[in-house]
Amino acid sequence: MYHHSAIAPHPAAGSAAGVLDPAPADARDAILFQRCTWCGTAMYHRLLCPVCQGSDLRTERSEGVGTVRHSTIVHRNTPAARNVSLIEMAEGFVVRGRVMGPPIGIHSGDRVRLSTAKDPVRGEPVFQLVDEPYRAWT
Numbered sequence: 001m002y003h004h005s006a007i008a009p010h011p012a013a014g015s016a017a018g019v020l021d022p023a024p025a026d027a028r029d030a031i032l033f034q035r036c037t038w039c040g041t042a043m044y045h046r047l048l049c050p051v052c053q054g055s056d057l058r059t060e061r062s063e064g065v066g067t068v069r070h071s072t073i074v075h076r077n078t079p080a081a082r083n084v085s086l087i088e089m090a091e092g093f094v095v096r097g098r099v100m101g102p103p104i105g106i107h108s109g110d111r112v113r114l115s116t117a118k119d120p121v122r123g124e125p126v127f128q129l130v131d132e133p134y135r136a137w138t
């Protein structure tokens, strides 16, 4: 008479070791911001939380979508005309950057998506319009 004890394979050891952030290909093209661990306020390039003055901040990575809050044109009427916009990101912090496209085509309330985290020339983030990628500007 055989008495087989059930063969219960042990779950592979080490499955909980976890893989540390596989770092997506676009990781470098993302805006990093700080979030206060005390009150949860999101901020950009700050050392202290503007709300509670806490200094315990952790760095998070933005999804890269936001809304234009303010847009101005610099060097209007010159070939170097460009817009400088304040973008309120979905996470709640505000970033200054540039929105691609004709400078006069950017308006408050336009939804934008991060295109390049650091413009190679000015080192500022560059965004592109989400809703109206192209209006007939020809």
Ligand SMILES: [Zn+2]
Binding pocket: 036, 037, 038, 039, 040, 041, 049, 050, 051, 052, 053, 054
């Ligand atoms: Zn805070």
